[in-house]
Amino acid sequence: MPYSRTSNATSGASFKRASGRAVAALAISAVFGGIAVAAPAHAAPPSTAGGVCNGVVNQTAHRGTVQQGLLKAAAKKNADQITKLQAEKAALTKKAEDLTADISAGQKAIVALESEEAQTDLDIEAAENEHAGLVEQRAETVEAVAAAEEALAALQSQQTSLRERLAPLEADLEAGKQALAALEDQAAGATADAVVKQEQIDAAQAELTTLEAAAAAAQSALTAQNEQVTGAEAELAALERAAATAGDARTAAEGAVTAAESELQRLQDSGAAAQSELDAQQAEIAEAKEALVVAQATAERAADALAAQQAEIAEAKEALVVAQATAERAAGALAAQQAEIAEAEAELAALGNTAKTAADAAAANDTQIAATGAEIAALQQQIDEQNTAIAAKQAALTQARNDLTTLQERTTFLDQEIARLEKTNGGKKEEREAREAQIAAHKAELTTLTTQIGDKTTLISGLQGDLTTLQTQVNVLSQQLTTKQQESAGLQQQAAPLQASLTAANTAVATKQAELAAQRAELPALETAVTEANTAVTAGQAELTGLQGQLPALQDAVTAAGDSVTAQEQIVAELETALPGLTEGVEAAQREVAAQQSMLQDQQDRLAEATAALEAAQAAVAAQEAELRTLRAELPALQAAAEDAAAAVVTKQGEITALNSEMDALVVTVTKLNTQVAAKEAEVLDLQGRVAPLLDQLNEANGEITAAEYRLTTLQEQVVTLDGQVTAAQQKLNELKAVKKQSQGAIAAQTSVVKGLQDQLGSVQKEINAIDGMIALGGCIA
Secondary structure: OOOOOOOOOOOOOOOOEEOOEEOOOOOOEEEEOOEEEEOOOOOOOOHHHHHHHHHHHHHHHHOOOOOHHHHHHHHHHOHHHHHHHHHHHHHHHHHHHHHHHHHHHHHHHHHHHHHHHHHHHHHHHHHHHHHHHHHHHHHHHHHHHHHHHHHHHHHHHHHHHHHHHHHHHHHHHHHHHHHHHHHHHHHHHHHHHHHHHHHHHHHHHHHHHHHHHHHHHHHHHHHHHHHHHHHHHHHHHHHHHHHHHHHHHHHHHHHHHHHHHHHHHHHHHHHHHHHHHHHHHHHHHHHHHHHHHHHHHHHHHHHHHHHHHHHHHHHHHHHHHHHHHHHHHHHHHHHHHHHHHHHHHHHHHHHHHHHHHHHHHHHHHHHHHHHHHHHHHHHHHHHHHHHHHHHHHHHHHHHHHHHHHHHHHHHHHHHHHHHHHHHOOOOOHHHHHHHHHHHHHHHHHHHHHHHHHHHHHHHHHHHHHHHHHHHHHHHHHHHHHHHHHHHHHHHHHHHHHHHHHHHHHHHHHHHHHHHHHHHHHOHHHHHHHHHHHHHHHHHHHHHHHHHHHOHHHHHHHHHHHHHHHHHHHHHHHHHHHHHHHHHHHHHHHHHHHHHHHHHHHHHHHHHHHHHHHHHHHHHHHHHHHHHHHHHHHHHHHHHHHHHHHHHHHHHHHHHHHHHHHHHHHHHHHHHHHHHHHHHHHHHHHHHHHHHHHHHHHHHHHHHHHHHHHHHHHHHHHHHHHHHHHHHHHHHHHHHHHHHHHHHHHHHHHHHHHHHHHHHHHHHHHHHHHHHHHHHHOOOOOO
């Protein structure tokens, strides 16, 4: 059957059979009543109206007009045909109206798409203007950044000059600090000596503890050795008992070996009896086979009589062959017709495959359109994800810049606070020490902040690079999206030609179905001839059946002889069936003998193991006696070690008393050096008072540099922001251009659809005009 994607089949021309012949109509052009007529293939009017229609056709051909009376007669004769034509016209008119509505809707869609395209052009122009403005603003900001960098360089030059003036004073201050450090080193050295002395005292104390522990350990070793001697004596008694047990086990194993040897002899006697019974069974089987030979000879004689009767049946079959040949010729004619039908069916199947291929192609195009749509959606999703990542990077960049500003503000505060504290002089020693400690803490924090500022600046540069990479990826994805949108538009344009191919394939299928119906109509006559030939064959088969009726008696004789043979074969089989059982009995006896031999070997192995165990137990008793003698010999040495350790403890206690006296002398030296350190610290404070004014000027220059760096950072941030805005404007412009390309593809596709609908409408109108011409001619074909 035809394949189709949409229900758009029209009521086309139909061909019918009339009085056993096919009527074909030729399409011609005629003018009647001011209407152009093109007559398609329609059913011819019944044969009874042939004379009237001939007159109508002749007058139309020669005069261009037809007499009204003749037209009325033709209309009366062809009333049914005219009714059918009017019904076809009504269906075609309805289809024409539907096509007109579809064309109107398609044209409206084209107008709407063109309007959207015009709006897109305006949006593209606005986006291009915005992009140009942002590019110009970015260039101006880049120039401002260059000016800020020049101002920063001038301030840094002033900062260098101040540092050069400050350097000699700082060198004097450093020398004072080094002298102070030397005194502090001497004090630290004396303190270190005291610490070393204390460590020696601690080490001596530790050695004393170790010696005390060694004395305790020696006493413990002596006690443990006594305990080992006692344990070894108990273990020796246990080993002697184990040796006695092993002797009993060997005696039991010798008894088990003797019993296994007796059982082996009994099993060997039983196997000999089973072999004798097997030999007797084999002799009885030989006698039964001789009786079987006699029964088989009787069966052969009965088979010869059956063969003679079958020869007569063969002669009757030869007569039957002649009748069958006639039946075969009739069947051949039938088969030839059926072959033609099969060929037509094959062609129909091929046409069906063609139609299916066309439908598959159209469906594949639809599937590809859907797949392309899915790819477009996936690309759009990737663009959205990249834009989200860009927003996240921009947020991180903003946060990093805010953190950098906070760190820079803290640096400025610490510089000012250090300067203030260094300007402050006088006060008690505790206050001066507190100020020095606070200045040192601020400087340490400044060092940390400088590192953090460097890290934060590196982070900002990295984030800016990430933003540039992400924007490049978005641009690439936007280009891929545009390409996919163009591909989708191309696929949509291919849909109409594929639909036309499908319609043509369905038409070819319908034509071949009509041819196949005509061939099938010729089958009944051929089937009748086959039936008559088969009747003749049946008569010959009846004669053959009579001869075959005599066969049962002969076959019974053959069957009886066969039964006798079967019975004797059963006897032989039963005897042979019993044979495996006897053979298996012999084999089982042999297996039992082998198993008993294996068990005997196991018992002998156990005997050997018991003997070895007895020997091992005896050896263990001897070894334990030797170990006990060794332990008793070690006792005197352990007693002497315990006494030596106690004497070492007394000696170490005297050494500790001497070290404590040396420690007291070192404490006096450390106190004297601390007094000298305090005097040198006063000299250092005087130098710091002279350095402070110059540091104030340097701090002021540092503040101006910080402000200049802040302005430069701000301008650089503006450049980055403008970069993002320029990129976003370019992306928006690319998206609008992609929308325009997609809109152009959609307009082209819609225009192609409207043209296809207009072509269909023209075809339908031609059919309506042709039907009007036939109705005007009273239902006759011109």
